[in-house]
Amino acid sequence: MKRTVPLAITFIVGTVLVLADFIPHKPFGNLGDDFSLYFDIIAVFAFLLGGGNLIRVHLTKINRKRPDWQFSIVTLVGFVVMLAAGIFKISNPEGIQGDVAAIGSLFNDLYMYIFTPLQASMFALLAFFVGSASYRAFRAKNIEATILLIAAFIILLGRTPFGLWLTEGLTGDLAFLQIPNLANWVMDVPNLAGQRAIMIGIALGVISMSLRVILGVERTYLGQDSD
Amino acid sequence: MNFDIGIWIAAFLTLGIMSFLYKDNPWYKISEAIFIGLSAGYWFVSLFWQNLVSKLWDNLWPALDALFTRGEFTGGLLYLIAGILGLMMLMRLVPQIGWISRWPLALVVGATAGLQFINYLVSNGVIQVYNTITPLFGPVSEAGGIAPVTDVWHGLGNALILVGTFTGLVYFFFSKEHKGFFGGAARVGTWFLMITFGASFGYTVMSRMSLLIGRLDFLVNTWITGIFT
Amino acid sequence: MKHSASSTFAFLFLFLIFTGVLFAQDEPIDSAMVDSVATAVEEMVPVNPPKPAQLDIVQDNPGDAGSSIHVSWILSPDDGAGDNDVTSYIIYRSESPTGPFEAVGSASRGLVEFEDATTTDGIEYYYYVETVAGDDSARSSISRPIKSSAQWFSTKDIDTFIIGLMISLSVIFFIFAAQKGKELYLRKIAGLEAVDEAIGRATEMGRPILFIPGILDMDDVQTVAGITILGRIAKTIANYDTKLNMPVSRSIVMTTARETVKQAYVAAGRPEGYSDDMVHYLTDEQFGYVAAVDGIMVREKPATCFYLGAFFAESLIMAETGNSIGAIQIAGTAMPAQLPFFVAACDYTLIGEELFAASAYLSGEPKQLGSLKGQDIGKMIAMAAILIGCGLFTVASITNSESLLSLANTFRSIFSAS
């Protein structure tokens, strides 16, 4: 019961959904959409577990005065305030019937002035990490690494004015050697080939793994056998 | 909220996140703590209105209404199943019957496996094979929507795509040792993969730099300039 | 467009002649495929009607869920040429051959088909198409009655079905073959060879292991792959008695991961070592999650980091931070755009297909390994298809043979997936 039923559910649901793609007739035709709707609904209920876990972890931290427990208070306050602002639509100019993110509502203000800058700043850190990664990682250690390096180099040069300056002299039949042209070629030919090999490989990997899951060969995610 | 206060808060948080680059510090910790709490709350609010209210309640309520007031069975009642599956997830909170939550999990995993099987087969597998099939030597008439091969370079490019895709797949073979001719082909395959990685990396740099420019612009031109004007 | 007075005059003159020629002609040609039951009633003689398009095929849309009828026509001779250039086609429908007809859609010039997706299954409909040229128009004859219906098999997808079936059968075949004890060779994958060593390192250093299952939910197959690998890795972690820290960004992933890790500890004979706190939820927000994971990294200094699942822009932020604390990093994803960052910043990267194969590799069970052999058959099919296809087209091109070309096109269309 504890393990057989879930395995059966996986098998039936998986098989039906694979076949449903080839059956346009109701109710199979839109089973995929139905599932994503069901998934979204399950996700809300599951959030109660996740959000509950968040609250519990931070309350424990505060209770036991673990290192940095003060910041847990900040997290909890942030969580509760945002939740209240959104669920009760606090200071929403259109009232409780209005759109949750209406301009002027507390929810939208928190989003605009706190959430958005945090999100954008974290995203912007990437620029720094791109710098440090390129300093460290692109080294001509062996043939493979050298090829990686050269490809990256051509594309980088091709997207700045230097690329053109360096090779402007190459005209006529040699124009294809101009770095911007070379960069386009790298994108369109060898890069594309590599992408396709990766994509086809992924397709086969997914198919094989899906089959292992559907057939119950892979069942680690279902938890222990205790009955 | 007052716009100026908003800008000050945004600047405070932006610098807090960036201070992480130097080292972990209380300023980063407080920005991080706010971010986690606020964003978790934001997501729950979004899930609440978009999924629970719009998808479950707005569909289920009319169906229940129809059932109890007029005794009609309507399609909306199927949402009851979704609601029950959701409640089954919550059974984890009760240790004795926590195993019930495996049912919706099994449904999720099974459905994901089934749906993605087809999605990947089509969009990652079959279509990529389709796109790789081209003539290496022209001219082929436009029949079938294939661009005719215009010159030798174009043909060589097509040939290179064929070689790259082919050897790349050889690299992924699991059940054959990478030795001899097969090993050589796999090696060539890795070269193509390396070009792909290098090219994607180089390509992304510009976009990533723009993001930082945007943040610096805010700090310099909105916040600091704002202080002095 | 502006015409001078003289050219406008010349234009009108030509128009008049053209109209005369048009009216001198007989009835428009009736399409062979359409049984016309009635012709449209002439309401008014238009000043200058274009030659009407004629209905070609009107039929139920094949291999669909019903409620849709496919209408196609033969272009008006005036389409794209002459002074009486067609501007658009309007498609009319009625439940009776005598009307009233209502417009159900339009198509711009040059187009020859329209899907009427607003039909009710089982009702007979009649169609005609009106050819519009500026203010003038002309009607086609009316189609025979047609009903829409839903089908039980999508005939147009049969190629995809067969390809999927072939790959599935080879996977299933090798699963059974391996189960019966057939020996299989599998090449080494460096990233997976290093897993034990990486876990051992964390044990020796007395530091935790960080496991990141990507930022998507359980409805993404990469997350499922990450969780299955977690199952194997957690067993080793349990055996070594190392600390596991697994922050997640989705609640369903949290629930699934807890089941998985618990199961691994039980299987390793150490159920008492498991605690729910190993897997904890942070936030669904992509960058909020990264901010928190980065914080965990610099504070807890894990010796080993696993990134296995679906990743977006956060990949490099995490991998670079992990690198800065000196962690051994093993990554795997099927996101082509993120692979370069993992390759650059991590010690080992599972590329695409290797991510999905990893749990089978780590399990060491014959059944699981067999499925990988089946995958290889799939690769052979793809490789053969590419070679044959390119070969056919190239030979067709060199020999300039029409029959070879059509063979090549037919072969290619097997993979057209529509």
Next chain:
Amino acid sequence: MGFWDKMLAIDRRWIFLFVGLSLLIPMSLGIETKLSISPETAGLFDVYENLPPGSKVLMSFDYDPPSAPELQPMADAAVKYAFMHDLKLIIMGLWPQGPLQAEISIQRALDSPELKDKEVEYGVDYVNLGFQAGNEFVIQRMGSDFREAFAMDIRGNRYEDIPILKNVKNFSNIDFAFNFSAGYPGTVEWVQVAVDRYDVVLGAGNTAVQAPLAYPYLGAGQLVGLLGGMRGGAEFEVATGFSAKATVFMLSQTFAHAIVILFIIVGNVAYAITGRGKSKLEADR
């Protein structure tokens, strides 16, 4: 430890500092880079420029704040140009945050000195229809009737009460559509539905990461033009004559690229000279 050994083991924070400065210094100089305008940008501007006053332009803002650095400059220029030349703007978004980004562009345009004496009235000269969930299906619904997708604008006015929309039923009443996109749903969906099915004349602005996906549509004529990333934005600013942020930022972009290239070179020189680079597992042994 020699110089190159030190370079090899350099604290990454120096690198961070270099990256930051290479962006910050050129930005503060405020120098406008001389740009050549690419054919993709020129093609778009050409159509935009030739729209007669009173033309109805549909703008879909399909991005969120994290992508704003790349897309906001082009959106700003497009909105401002429209107001200056009496084009009527109908704004919408397939991303929840898109219409709010549009409000930013509108505000910037209205605050600009060039528009000081111009009367730009909400509801008459422009309207913001807000966000609508449903991705490409929204575009499809708009194909038959805009009202089916947008019953109200962002301020809560009913569709039929908005003067600018009086004669706007569907795409056939739109003279030009402009899409700013950072991913899905975005340019691909607009091309597949609005252009392919309803013959909309479409121009697009994409992030640098997205732009390559849209190139094929440009070649096939399904897009009249394409603005790619911050550079595309800068070119569009030059074309419209409103040199603003992106133009100034191009120097930073170029510097940033240069510094990444420099890092790669220095890293390799250091590596070649010292001949090191062991993996951590090897180092542990």
